[in-house]
Amino acid sequence: MRSVDEHLADILLTVRALAPLELELEHALGTTLAEEVTSPVPLPPFDNSAMDGYAVRAEDVRQVPVTLPVIGDVAAGDGGRLAVGPGTVTRIMTGAPVPQGADTVIPVEWTDGGTGQVTIGRSAPEGNAIRRAGEDVRAGDVVLPAGTLIGPAQLGVLAGVGRRRVLARPRPRVVVISTGAELAEPGTPLAPGQIWESNSYTLVAAVREAGGEAYRAGVVADDAALFLDQLDAQLLRADIVITSGGVSMGAYEPVKEALAPLGTVRFDRVAMQPGMPQGFGVVGEDQIPIFALPGNPVSSFVSFMLFVRPALRKMRGLPAGPTPTVRAVTASPLRSPEGRRSYLRAVLSADGSVAPVRGQGSHQLAALASANALIVVPEEVTELPGGATVEVIPL
Numbered sequence: 444m445r446s447v448d449e450h451l452a453d454i455l456l457t458v459r460a461l462a463p464l465e466l467e468l469e470h471a472l473g474t475t476l477a478e479e480v481t482s483p484v485p486l487p488p489f490d491n492s493a494m495d496g497y498a499v500r501a502e503d504v505r506q507v508p509v510t511l512p513v514i515g516d517v518a519a520g521d522g523g524r525l526a527v528g529p530g531t532v533t534r535i536m537t538g539a540p541v542p543q544g545a546d547t548v549i550p551v552e553w554t555d556g557g558t559g560q561v562t563i564g565r566s567a568p569e570g571n572a573i574r575r576a577g578e579d580v581r582a583g584d585v586v587l588p589a590g591t592l593i594g595p596a597q598l599g600v601l602a603g604v605g606r607r608r609v610l611a612r613p614r615p616r617v618v619v620i621s622t623g624a625e626l627a628e629p630g631t632p633l634a635p636g637q638i639w640e641s642n643s644y645t646l647v648a649a650v651r652e653a654g655g656e657a658y659r660a661g662v663v664a665d666d667a668a669l670f671l672d673q674l675d676a677q678l679l680r681a682d683i684v685i686t687s688g689g690v691s692m693g694a695y696e697p698v699k700e701a702l703a704p705l706g707t708v709r710f711d712r713v714a715m716q717p718g719m720p721q722g723f724g725v726v727g728e729d730q731i732p733i734f735a736l737p738g739n740p741v742s743s744f745v746s747f748m749l750f751v752r753p754a755l756r757k758m759r760g761l762p763a764g765p766t767p768t769v770r771a772v773t774a775s776p777l778r779s780p781e782g783r784r785s786y787l788r789a790v791l792s793a794d795g796s797v798a799p800v801r802g803q804g805s806h807q808l809a810a811l812a813s814a815n816a817l818i819v820v821p822e823e824v825t826e827l828p829g830g831a832t833v834e835v836i837p838l
């Protein structure tokens with residue numbers, strides 16, 4: 444058997460970062476910047492008011508109360524024609540350019556709010572409530588380095604420096620194919636011997652959470668030729684393919700039967716529980732990576748977390764390595780098989796304690812759904828007492 448670490452290392456050696464594309468801002472959320480972005484102008488581009496109030500000369504409001512004539516209004520968006528001379532003020536709105544001659548802003552709350560003239564009750568030093576040109580970004584400053592993951596705030600700064608499009612690595616397109624003659628679509632009646640198909644729903648959701656675009660291809664019955672046809676049809680729109688089922692030792696294992704002869708996909712037993720049977724390799728002219736995950740629902744999900752998620756990070760141009768863990772303390776004793784790294788479904792509490800849930804079978808979907816973490820138990824450890832420190836993968 445090969446180790447979890449060896450299997451992941453092979454996967455990360457094979458998958459490559461996707462080529463960058465010019466993307467409209469609307470399509471850039473969740474993509475990874477592939478260029479350094481600078482600002483063509485300072486931000487803010489001009490001195491402007493942080494408050495609604497009056498633009499004044501600080502020296503005119505040193506003695507208060509004082510009543511001064513209001514020579515006009517400056518609103519946000521005004522081009523800056525008004526100038527404030529000695530002993531005069533303008534009204535000013537938040538975001539409006541500070542008129543020439545004014546050097547401070549008095550908030551409206553400190554005045555009687557007058558329009559023809561205003562009585563100011565409180566003075567302010569120079570620069571009060573003024574946002575200076577360039578205090579956020581100077582012209583030419585780098586606002587986002589290459590490699591930045593674009594989230595809402597990063598989209599905001601891209602728009603804020605006037606960008607319409609960016610060069611970014613797209614979200615990987617992932618096709619999910621479930622196999623198994625026993626699988627019925629949820630929402631349809633179950634015939635004898637059938638179960639409702641669930642893996643593709645879990646995997647598609649996990650792909651989306653991991654920053655990919657997921658497509659659910661139809662279920663393929665246990666037939667290697669049908670599986671290959673479906674795979675061929677799907678490769679057109681895939682950066683990676685995930686299959687579930689058909690990889691172990693049974694008489695009907697369509698994924699293994701179809702892919703093993705190609706010579707580009709290897710099937711291994713990986714020293715882990717759940718998720719021992721694993722297939723990984725490349726298919727098609729474009730050498731699209733394919734993950735042939737085991738069919739048991741918990742096994743396919745855990746395999747995703749350990750192997751597919753890091754691969755997606757690499758494809759997105761993000762730092763990729765083993766799925767991160769945090770430390771926790773076991774709330775009760777636990778057991779684990781010898782010679783396999785196990786990933787026990789567990790509840791991690793806010794106090795840092797962690798307890799395995801009841802039902803550790805690879806088929807136990809409800810137990811998985813009640814968990815929020817996986818306790819990682821090393822290969823050589825077969826039992827742990829309560830109070831032991833363990834590594835945990837939060838889900």
Ligand SMILES: Nc1nc2c(c(=O)[nH]1)N[C@H]1C(S)=C(S)[C@@H](COP(=O)(O)OP(=O)(O)OC[C@H]3O[C@@H](n4cnc5c(N)ncnc54)[C@H](O)[C@@H]3O)O[C@H]1N2
Pocket residue numbers: 621622623625626638639640641642643687688689690691692693696717718719720736737738739740742805806
């Ligand atoms: N003789 C052996 N038998 C098995 C071994 C072994 O080493 N020797 N390994 C076991 C382990 S571990 C696993 S995991 C499974 C993996 O089996 P397959 O990947 O071939 O998957 P299937 O046989 O198709 O299905 C397994 C199980 O999962 C259910 N399933 C499959 N697909 C779905 C789906 N999309 N949605 C919901 N449930 C699904 C399926 O009905 C089976 O119950 O093999 C063991 N056997």
Ligand code: MOO
Pocket residue numbers: 715716717718719720737739742805806
């Ligand atoms: O290793 Mo299988 O993945 O237990 O259930």
